Amino acid sequence: MEGNQSIQKIYSSDWSTIPEMVLVEIMSYLPVHDRVNAGLVCAWWKECFKHPRLWTKFLFKFDTNTPDEAKAISSIDAYCSLLQDVKMYLNPWHSVSRDRAIYALNEMAWSPAKKLKKFAFHFTGFNPIILDSTGILNALKNLFSQSTGTEFLLRLRVIDLTGCNIPFDDELVSIIANNHPYIRILKLQNSCYYYYVTPKSILELVKKCHHLEELDVFCASLDSEVIETLGNDPDCAMKKLRLVCNSKSRSCPAVLSDAWAVLSNHGVQVTIMIESSTPSAIVDEILCENIPLVNLRWDVMYEPDARTMFRIAEQYNNTLRRLEINNGLSTSPATTDFQQTLELIVLKCTKLTHLVVSLPLSANTVGDILDGRYFEEYMLRCFRNDTIESVTNQI
Template identity: 25%
Template sequence: MNQIKLMKRGQKGGDDAEEGPGAPELCKRLRQDDSEDGAVDWRLLPEEILLQIFQYLPLLDRAFASQVCRGWNQTFHTPELWRCFEFELNQPASSYLKATHPDLIKQIIKRHSNHLQYVSFKVDSSTESAEAACDILSQLVNCSLKTLGLISTARPSFMELPKSHFISALTVVFVNSKSLSSLKIDDTPVDDPSLKVLVANNSDTLKLLKMSSCPHVSPAGILCVADQCHGLRELALNYHLLSDELLLALSSERHVHLEHLRIDVVSENPGQQFHSIKKSSWDAMVRHSPKFNLVMYFFLYENEFGPFFGDEVPVTHLYFGRSVSKEVLGRVGLTCPRLVELVVCANGLRPLDEELIRIAERCRQLSAIGLGECEVSCSAFVEFVKMCGGRLTQLSIMEEVLVPDSKYGPDDIHWEVSKHLGRVWFPDMMPTW
């Protein structure tokens, strides 16, 4: 039944392809055979067209299609189809997730490990799935990966593995690839020695490194990456790995201009202490990479913001995932002149009128804002939009955030805001489920 469905799909693809370029004579023969007895000899479908069809098929359908005939099976194993692959690994209990069949994994390792270039592993929260990912990594001794991503759909996953087992598997890829350009290893037990192996073999090619929530990496480890990977363009890490030395290393003449720096500022325990970064270090970064984006995610408690927003910081995208005080938002308007996007999850019951006006005055590049559980008077909000004007390409405000006043109410504010934006705008509605 599956083969019949797929042959029908293939017939549709063949009909579309016969008008395009490539093997017109074979397509003509296909059409002639079809007109004679109503049957199509799919073995005559041009290989380049069949390959394009396979590229659009989901993996499972592609596997079923490979059983139609020998020619289709050969196309199934074409190296071009295996350069980009995502291993989906989960336990039966996680039935809402798809899984890559073990038999297919064996085939890939046996026949296509040397073809893999862009690979990711998506695992659920179980240790078994993370172990399976490490087992596959350990067998990629003939690979030459350009990108590798380890994605946990839920914690703890990789963090529950013995560190030595994980490091051993990852080192296989670091040593054998020698051309990694993109590496995403968030929430893993990667450590300083393994990063040294990474840069020893891939320093000339590494451009993107994402490694937030990696507790075994020290500032010295990430500094080693910055010192040797001069082509690094994008870096994501936790705040405890950020240092003045790292920023100065990224600002050296040898280093390519950084395009994105993402920093997660996360409090594991209430009252946690955070270090501060010198303004001179940020200034060095801006001078070296004047167009770089600094993205900062804050998940702090109210009494932990002391080291932040005292001096000017070149943040461009700012997200507050927990409630943030009126005072902190007031400092944002004073110290973040490069701000492009601001998202505030929650605030207290004191209206943010003055803070929004100050942000509109000082942050002349602001083009996107989102407010969650906050309060803003309708008049102040209209004034904010009027000051920012049409550059506000994204404006997401819950209707409950806007407090009616003598000038504007919830029924007419959208007209005034739309006028200043130059497009139709309505506040977001609270879901009713």
Template identity: 25%
Template sequence: MASLTQSFYEDWANLPDPILTQIFSYLSVVERCRVGATCKHWQQCLETPQLWRSFNCGFYLPAHGKLFRCVEQYGHFISRLTIFLNQKEAENRKNAIAVLEHLSSLENIHLSYLSIVFKGENPLFYGGHEFILALQNLLIKIGEKKEKSTLKHLNLSGLLANFNDDFIDRISANCPNLEYLNILNKILVCSVSPYCIMNLVLKCKKLQVLHLYHTSLSDDVLKALAEPGRKPLQRLGVVCRRHEKYGDDLTSEAWSGLLHANPGLKVELGFDHTCPLHRISEIMKPEIPVQELHLATFTRIYPEINTAVAYYEHTLEKLVVQTRPSRELQESLLNVAQRCKKLKALYVYCVLEKEVIDRILELCPLMRETRNYILKWTMDPEPWTVGKEEGD
């Protein structure tokens, strides 16, 4: 029996390196670090760069700080980095900052993808200042290679920190090869000016996906995105909030010029409950190629839905509505189902009549089949999961 057991372990220890590497690729970062302590052979296999190119680390407890050892050992291999943390605890913030600082200290950085996601509640009066400083230092380090800068994807939508023009200017100056940028981070005050975004657009000519608040846009920004010599803009995500009470409209001419230069453009347009109701119909324009529309107003919104159908019946694929139930709302949703032939997802966060729901699903068989909907005729506790909203 002893010889059989010994033979079993010897067989595992002597597996070819490619097979071990393939097995290790299915393990989490923490599990890989534990595997490295098993034997010298396995430790050597962990030096394979492809095992560490994609690195996801989560800091939710003080003990998770052990992940930093992996970053110290294999950080020079990392290409795609995602950091999750419960930012309420100082220790978690400290560990996440340590990861960014270590990457900044490396001689060569190969980072092409970076995402930071807060998963907890912000401490009182917390503005994420240390994250902004750490990111600025990292961006400066990345930008030392100028045109050879590797960073292409920067998703800061989950980072609840106060972005300002100085921070965005750091991105502009150091990431000329940027292709994706998302700064929709749900902070109450947006301090990023249209002038700053125009500077970003002029310097980052490869930008293909951009998500930002409407208050950070202007006609000049849209014109800059339409200039020749750029990579085509594929997706533009725009969210409108309370700032629109004092904001300026984007003209139909500017939108038309942008679409002419980028015929494949798809726009995600969103309005939250703080956006003045009268501004919704003013901001929506028939020239905008809206693929996704989010109306999280919690007020009666059916006229705006009918306007959206008139404008976007040939482009609309996803509609999200948070409002109050009414007969007019149900009629407007039936109008959406009848006329928007590309509709693939519908999420309605209020109660509808069952007959109306049945009719909507009858008109949209593909949506019914894929279950990309939230439609209810009885009030249930949230979250509503009749269908599954993408991204949740």
């Protein structure tokens, strides 16, 4: 009897008595529109809805035309000043979602007390064939501009725009350089065909942002002066430099070997991703001596030139840790020259711990590569008995 009374007491309890810590924890797992609805249950739930913890780290998703998205942004006016770590995902196909994302960006920009420390913006899916990206780009520029005093300038540490597939320009980089001297991580690589960030704005960035630790850009955005400026800075904080090389790289001269030599003294780790659209002559210019190259991903339409492979073995034997060569179209064994130079890279580059090669190799080459050598990760394709099989240590 007492047990039944206890159960009845639990079920008749007032929901408004749920402890704040418990209710805030539950709300933190809800999508934004569900959280808004939960805040309408009673005065206590509405008070918990305002808890700073729920707004410190926030994920916006704008990928439908449903009214739920309108609910999600209805509370931005009141709480965007609490946002510190924001990720925003946008489906660019929906004009309503684009407008709502721009609205959210502008509300954050106009907040009188921005506390933003980390910001990421990504597209979900591909861009429409015709997309006017001016509104999104201008909203980003407004967000990063000095509009509300100096506290925001001292807080922002991370900007990740790798999934924001719109044409960035020098003005955007200049705004970041002039307004956020304590920025630590800046990622500007995307999949947009057009890209208007030149070495001029990147030079301004590295001159004014001495705390920059990681920079992700296209090779066309760098020149020797940028690299030398970083190398000659006694307080250089740069740890990771990620570069993408593609057909756009023709528009800018490659960084010279002497400039890389200056930077290599700071312990910077360089990652280079070469897209299949990159002409072989550009690849030869970019892969010069003295680059502190740690990771190399090379997407190829045809088999890589053996001379370039040989240079990789000779020039990066003390730094290279990960090598990835991708060509998913090949169904016949790679040439003897390629397989021999690949073996040479494995032999010379003693720090190499990750090897991914999609070009089919002979069974003898695969055996020679793996014999007595430890790899944290390897994924190879072996041509055996007229069939291709995968050889890997990954589950």
